[in-house]
Amino acid sequence: MTTIISRATWGAKGWNGTPASVPLSQRTEFFVHYDGGAHITRTGYAIMRAIEAEHLGNGWSGVGYNFVVDQAGNAYEGRGWNLQGAHCPGHNVTGLAVQIAIGGDQKPSAKALATARALYEDACKKTGRTLAKKGHRDGYATACPGAQLYVWVKAGMPAGDYVPAPNPGGSLPSDGSELSRAQATISGLVYGYGAKGDHVTKVGQALVKKGFGKHYTSGPGPTWTDADTKNYQDYQESLGYSGAAADGVPGETSLKKLLGTLPGKVSAKPVPPFPGAAKFGPGKNNASITLLGQQLVRKGYGRHYSSGPGPKWSDADRKNVRAFQLAHASLEGDADGIPGPQTWKLLFS
Structure with a gap:
């Protein structure tokens, strides 16, 4: 089975309206883009974050392809196996879609073709049928997937004996169905796949302390990933849970046993006054930049920091602010990476 880098691992935003679920029994086609x-x-x-930004800009729920493959041979989860795509009108239910991240007359790498072919084989196994191999233009009037990929599709998608690249992001192998993607709200806090916040980090730290951290390759951190789910599942099984009760999603009883008490949602603190846009940007060095960076980390938008936030403005600050802005519809039109009054208010609320 192909190793797929999960949405949580590559940093996907929450769905802008969750796509409809599609049974694998309805899939009959495999489209290449x-x-x-x-x-x-x-x-x-x-690559995934750029595609996501474009597709959200189209008004879609998120990345429209089921999977994306880069030139290094890495496979990324978009809509996964079980969600309706947004890639080819009239074929979004019957067709699974894989985009190979090339453009124009660019030649696809052997690694990319091998991974795309492996995904096709996985799809046939999961659906129990031989899916029709198609290029985007077979379902819609378009130049996609370009001349080179279309010739490859029509030749039967040959890929030699290449073994797809391992997952560089440290996530568990995930096809969207093996691990639970459910969430649970306990005392006003959300737990489970995609949840974000300090409380998620605390659960991970508690799991590690109790000896249930073997699935982490980095972290634990403020975003709930497949690794958190798997570690929590191991913890649940140690308590005697099995089957659906050991799905890796916290319940009140297991969470209280893990943490010693059920954390409550912290009352919102007053928003610190906005210090003014002049405090931020290249060449600036002040305490407001440190405060900004610390809050970005708390909110789960600190992935561009390599050594933590500090008082000297850096490009990591700009990228983290921009990521936060792009995640909020009211700020997307001015996602320049410099905090204004509205960005500041939302960040500290």
Whole structure:
């Protein structure tokens, strides 16, 4: 089974309206896409975040493809196996979609083709049928997936004996169905896949302390990932839970036993006064920048820091602020990475 980098690992935003669920029994087609006219030179998580920003800008729920494959051979979860896509009108229910992240006349790498082919094989196994191999243009009038990929699709998607690249992000193998993606709200705080906050970090730290941290490769951190789910599942099984009761999603009883008490949602503190935009940007050095960075980390938007927030403005500050702005519809039109009064208010609320 192909290793797939989960949405939580590459840093996906929450769904802008969760896509409809589609039984695998309804899938009959496998569509291949490309990015468009321009060559794609980068690999890694940045590709997914760029696609997500574009697709959210289209008014979609999030990334429209079921999976994306980069030139390094990494596979990323978009809609996964069980959610309706947004990639080819008239075929979003019957068709699973994989985008290979190239553009124009760019040549797909052997690694990318091998991973895409592996996903196709996985899809056939999961649906119990041989899916029709198609390029985007077979379902809709478009140049996608470009000349080179379309020839590859029509040739039967050959990929030699290449073994797909391992997951560099440290997440568990995930096809969206093996691990629970459910959430639970306890005392006003959300737990489970995709949940964010200090309380998520505390659960992870408690799991590690009790010896249930083997699935972490980095962290624990403020975003609930598949690794958190798997570690919590191990913890539940140690308590004697099994089956659906050991799904890796906290319940009140197990969480209280883990933490010693059920944490309550902390009452909101007054928003500190906005110090003014002049305090932020290249060359600035002051306590307001430290305060900003610390709050970004608390909110789960600190991934660009390599050594923690500090008083000297850096490009990591700008990128983290911009990520926060893009995650809030009221701020997306001015996502320049410099906090204004509204960004400040939302960040500290």
